Amino acid sequence: MIQLINAVLLTLLAVVTMAIVRQRSLFGVAILAGIYSFVMASVLIVLDAVDVAMTEASVGAGVSTVLLLATLHLINSTETRPIRRNLLALFFSVGTGAILVWGTLILPPFGTPDAAIHKHVAPRYIADSVKETGIPNVVTSILADYRGYDTLGETTVIFTAGIGVLLLLHRARRRGRAVDEAEDRG
Template sequence: MLAVVTVAIVLQRHLFGVVVLTTIYSFLMASVLIVLDAVDVAMTEASVGAGISTVILLATLHLISTTEMRSFRTKVLPLVVAIGTGALLVWGTLALPPFGTADAIIHKHVGPRYLSDTIKETGVPNAVTSVLADYRGYDTLGETTVIFTAGIGVMLLLRGMRRRGRTEEGGDGQ
C-alpha cells in the first residue's frame, strides 16, 4: 500500500501529466491516512488535495505555458543533497519508538486526557472535532486567519491590476 504511493511519486518525474499524477497521489495518500486511523484527515486530503488544488493547478496551467524546459543544470548535486538528508533522517528515526506501539511517549501526554474527557466536558464524541474547536481553539483561530490572509493575498495579486502587459514604463527597469 505504501509502496504504491512511492511508485506514483517516482512516476511523477514525467512532464505535465504531473497534475493528474498529483491527484492520484492525493487519493492514495487519503487511503493511507484511513489505514492510519486518521479519517478526518483523510477526508480533508481527498477533498482538498484531489479536488481544489487540482483545479487551481489546472487553472494556473491554463494561464502559463504547459511544457517544461529541459534543464541543463547538473542533477548530481541535488541528488547527493537529497540522499544525504534522507540518510541522516533514517539514522535519526532509529531512536524513535517502533511503529504502532501503545506505550510510546506520544500516547502518554495530553492525548489520553482528550480521549477520556471529551464526552464529559464537551458532549462531542469525535475527539478530533472537540480538540480542534475547543481544547485547541487558539490554534484553529490562527489557521483560519492564515487562510483569510492567503485568500486576500491571492485576490490582491490576481484581481487588483488588469492585464496591462509591459506598457507600463519604469517599474522593474532598474
C-alpha cells in the same frame, strides 16, 4: 492484511513520486499530484485518520488540482529542460532522507500503547475532554476546543492562499483580455 494494503499504497506513492519527478509536461504533473493526494488520503484512511484523509482528499486532490489546472491554462504547459544537473541538491535531498530514516529507527513501533505520546496527553484527553468541553466526540473536542486557535490559524492560511490564487488568476485573465482588445483595435 492491513500491512499488505499499507505496503501496496506506499509503493504506489513512491511510483507516483518518481513519475512526477520524471514528467516534463506540467499538465501531467498536475494530474499526478492529484493522484498522489488521493493515494495519500487512502493511506490516511487505512491509518484510521479519517478526518485528515477527508481534508487531504478535498484540498489536496480536489482544490489543489483545480487551481493547478486553472493556472496551467494561463501559462506554457511544458517545463524547459535544465541546462545542467544540480548534484548538490540531489546530495542534500538524499542526505536529508537518510537522516530522517535513521531518526525513525529509534521510534517505538507504530501503535504501541507504551509509546511516550500515549502516556501523557492522550489519557487526559480521553478521560476529561467530554467533562471539560461538553463535546461527546473526543477528536472534535481536541480540534475545536483544545486546538481551536491552531485550527483557526490553519483555516485562515488556507483561505488566504486560496484568495491569493484567485486574485492572481483574475489579474492574469484581465491582462489577457486587455491584450486581446489591443490586438482587435490594431
